[in-house]
Amino acid sequence: MGDAPTLFELMDQFKTPAVMRGVARVILASGDFGRPMLAGPGNPPERIKILREAYARAMRDPGLIEEAKKGQMDMEHTPGEELQAVMKELMNQPPDVIERVQKVLAD
Amino acid sequence: MRTTRRGRTWTLLLWSAIFALGGVGAVHAQKDSFYSGKTVRIVVGFTPGGFYDRWARMLSRYMPNYIPGNPNFVVQNMPGASSVIAANYVYNLSKPDGLTLLVPINSLYLDQIVGRREVKFDVRKFEFIGTQEKAPTMLYFRADSPFKTLADIIQAKEPPKCGSTGTASTGYLLAKIMDEAFKAKMNTVSGYQGGAEIDVAVERGEIVCRGMDIPPHFGREPFDSWHRKGFDRHIL
Numbered sequence: 001m002g003d004a005p006t007l008f009e010l011m012d013q014f015k016t017p018a019v020m021r022g023v024a025r026v027i028l029a030s031g032d033f034g035r036p037m038l039a040g041p042g043n044p045p046e047r048i049k050i051l052r053e054a055y056a057r058a059m060r061d062p063g064l065i066e067e068a069k070k071g072q073m074d075m076e077h078t079p080g081e082e083l084q085a086v087m088k089e090l091m092n093q094p095p096d097v098i099e100r101v102q103k104v105l106a107d
Numbered sequence: 108m109r110t111t112r113r114g115r116t117w118t119l120l121l122w123s124a125i126f127a128l129g130g131v132g133a134v135h136a137q138k139d140s141f142y143s144g145k146t147v148r149i150v151v152g153f154t155p156g157g158f159y160d161r162w163a164r165m166l167s168r169y170m171p172n173y174i175p176g177n178p179n180f181v182v183q184n185m186p187g188a189s190s191v192i193a194a195n196y197v198y199n200l201s202k203p204d205g206l207t208l209l210v211p212i213n214s215l216y217l218d219q220i221v222g223r224r225e226v227k228f229d230v231r232k233f234e235f236i237g238t239q240e241k242a243p244t245m246l247y248f249r250a251d252s253p254f255k256t257l258a259d260i261i262q263a264k265e266p267p268k269c270g271s272t273g274t275a276s277t278g279y280l281l282a283k284i285m286d287e288a289f290k291a292k293m294n295t296v297s298g299y300q301g302g303a304e305i306d307v308a309v310e311r312g313e314i315v316c317r318g319m320d321i322p323p324h325f326g327r328e329p330f331d332s333w334h335r336k337g338f339d340r341h342i343l
Contacts, residue, residue: 004245004341004342004343005343006243006343007244007281007284007343009343010257010289010343011288014257014288014289016288016289020284020287020288021288023284023287023288024284024288026217026220027217027280027283027284028243028244028277028280028281028284030212030213030214030216030217031213031241031242031243031244031277031320032213032238032241032242032243033213033214033238034213034238034239034240034241034242035158035159035162035163035210035213035238035239035240036210036211036213036235036236036237036238037149037163037166037208037209037210037235037236037237037238038197038208038209038210038211038233038234038235038236039197039203039205039207039208039209039233039234039236040197040198040201040203040207040209040233040234041198041203041229041232041233041234042203043203043204043205043234044203044204044205047141047204047205048205048234048236050142050174050175050205051170051174051205051208051236052236052237053173054170054171054173054174055166055170055236055237056237057173058166058169058170058172058173059237059239061169061172061173063169064165064166064169067165068165068239071161071165072323072326072327073158073161073162073165073239074239074240074242074322074323075239075240076239076240076241076322077237077238077239078237078238078241079237080234080235080236080237081235083235083237083238084234084235087216087230087231087235088231090216091216091219091220091230091231098220100287101217101220101221102220102221102222104283104284104287105217105220105221106221
């Protein structure tokens with residue numbers, strides 16, 4: 001990216017209010033989820049564990065890596081547990097942030 | 108006699124212990140091979156051909172190798188309402204038996220936050236299995252446009268025209284945030300079919316900028332050529 005600042009660095013520089021930072025975080029965090037794979041609620045934890053492990057190991061498979069490269073499919077694996085934590089953080093934003101997100105997305 | 112009997116008893120105990128251990132082992136094996144002979148279904152909230160679908164299909168070929176019992180995987184496309192239909196289906200109608208997976212849009216939680224009426228799930232209760240990329244956001248401008256910094260956009264009499272594919276796209280959302288956060292107005296020109304069409308429009312000079320995810324901007328055309336020639340500038 002060269003010398004370009006991130007959006008959040010620009011927000012530091014321009015002293016953007018915390019609410020607006022929260023709004024930008026919530027809206028743009030979708031990018032962190034890539035093309036996510038999920039299971040519904042109530043699945044046996046040991047099977048979730050097996051599926052997460054299989055996902056992680058598939059992402060390290062040289063055959064898959066080669067195919068992704070050929071298909072120009074970008075790769076940076078994030079484990080399910082981590083995504084779960086990010087989702088919790090996003091959904092636990094203060095009400096003023098949520099209201100502003102609703103307003104920005106409604107216009 | 109006594110000694111022999113005691114010996115027999117010990118032998119029996121030993122064998123029982125071995126059987127018991129063997130039994131425990133067999134239980135484990137059974138548990139591990141739950142997936143043996145089963146089919147795991149990946150429900151994709153989009154039509155075939157896009158990156159969501161392509162990733163689901165690729166993973167459906169590799170994941171079975173890493174699951175004890177090597178289950179069969181199938182991909183089912185269930186497009187509609189930006190994948191909310193697929194999410195509703197998996198959340199409410201699929202059995203919680205570890206045999207159904209969902210690949211929805213990455214902004215599914217925003218549908219819940221804005222309170223879309225179609226949403227019949229709580230995104231916090233899904234179990235995340237993983238994802239294959241992280242895509243932070245960037246904003247490029249033509250280097251020969253008058254917009255060199257964020258301040259130039261804020262002060263511009265005529266806002267820059269940036270391309271977007273529609274209201275759910277990164278470009279569209281970023282323009283909204285730039286306006287709200289910095290009073291940096293950008294005129295979003297919507298309706299391009301895809302990112303490649305926006306880039307062509309920038310090359311032609313119809314528009315001068317595009318907000319997009321970082322990963323596709325590197326290691327491929329037209330961007331590699333642009334970067335060699337200094338055609339674009341990254342504001343963020």
